[in-house]
Amino acid sequence: MADFTGKVVLITGGAGGIGRETAQQFLDRGANVELWDMDKSAGDKLVKKWSDEGHKVHFEKVDVTDFDAVKDTMNALQDRWGQLDILVNNAGITRDATLKKMSPEEWKQVVDVNLNGVFYCGKTAAEVMREQESGVILNASSVVGVYGNFGQSNYVATKSGVIGLTKTWARELGRKGVRVNAVAPGFIETPMVDTVPDKVLEKLKGQTPLGRLGKPEDIASAYVFLASEQAAFITGTVLQVDGGLVF
Ligand code: CAA
Numbered sequence: 001m002a003d004f005t006g007k008v009v010l011i012t013g014g015a016g017g018i019g020r021e022t023a024q025q026f027l028d029r030g031a032n033v034e035l036w037d038m039d040k041s042a043g044d045k046l047v048k049k050w051s052d053e054g055h056k057v058h059f060e061k062v063d064v065t066d067f068d069a070v071k072d073t074m075n076a077l078q079d080r081w082g083q084l085d086i087l088v089n090n091a092g093i094t095r096d097a098t099l100k101k102m103s104p105e106e107w108k109q110v111v112d113v114n115l116n117g118v119f120y121c122g123k124t125a126a127e128v129m130r131e132q133e134s135g136v137i138l139n140a141s142s143v144v145g146v147y148g149n150f151g152q153s154n155y156v157a158t159k160s161g162v163i164g165l166t167k168t169w170a171r172e173l174g175r176k177g178v179r180v181n182a183v184a185p186g187f188i189e190t191p192m193v194d195t196v197p198d199k200v201l202e203k204l205k206g207q208t209p210l211g212r213l214g215k216p217e218d219i220a221s222a223y224v225f226l227a228s229e230q231a232a233f234i235t236g237t238v239l240q241v242d243g244g245l246v247f
């Protein structure tokens, strides 16, 4: 099992879904974890639970769409822990609608969180990692960023964009000892898929060779692998974790 003792891991959107499970897996492997999320009540509860269990964990209420807040909180993180080894750029939202019905507001909200937020957190984290000459940045893409999806113009644009950012940052940061990869999950059982009609989910299971939706653990394990020394020669890649889904 990979050991992250003494490593500092920042997880955006870490108070729920895939982010929370990713935090759990890093904590189980000895890491110190900082969570950024809008949901303070969920974040505070997790910190209490995990601190009581003896883990080193910290929560900050941060909106990743606010560049000044991201910059200030990244400075505070550096003061608090003295280093940043791994960023899991995970915060994301959906506002699904067909192209016909999607409002400019729904377009902008999703671009703001899923693309601007990823850029702001990646940019400020990279500053710390460049100075250290080490670090790993992991970005949350999606299978729909690879294939497209009915009703998700905004979300798909951001998740394809994240693939471009990943490949670009891998080129820029490799010589500074920083690896950058993306994970493209299939449909995973979290609150995010609650908005998907049941008949769409059933159809998706039928198109998945492994015959089920994914679980947050499936994605957390991929982040842990890509952050580990076992992935020391992997950068600029997109790991699809989707049960073989083709649609
Ligand atoms: N493929 C083909 N046709 C589809 C379709 C699909 N996936 N989804 C809907 N349609 C068709 C409907 O059958 C309907 O056809 P008719 O007009 O001929 O009856 C038409 O499109 C309109 O559908 P709705 O009545 O559902 O229209 P709506 O405007 O109320 O909603 C929608 C449209 C928002 C796209 C809704 O169908 C929806 O939410 N679909 C799911 C979108 C989705 O997959 N989101 C993924 C969220 S999870 C996630 O994003 C995580 C990740 O990374 C994978």
Ligand code: NAI
Residues within 6 Å of the ligand: 012, 013, 014, 015, 016, 017, 018, 019, 036, 037, 038, 039, 062, 063, 064, 065, 090, 091, 092, 093, 113, 117, 140, 141, 142, 143, 184, 185, 186, 187, 188, 189, 190, 191, 192, 193
């Ligand atoms: P989720 O909705 O369960 O959790 C997302 C978390 O992000 C929440 O805790 C939320 O409060 C936080 N968040 C939202 N906006 C924020 C903001 N502006 N600033 C800070 N935090 C914010 O979602 P889930 O399913 O855990 O998804 C995590 C990531 O994985 C997202 O980027 C998502 O797009 C991606 N993903 C999810 C898939 C799925 O099927 N669930 C599939 C493919 C990708």
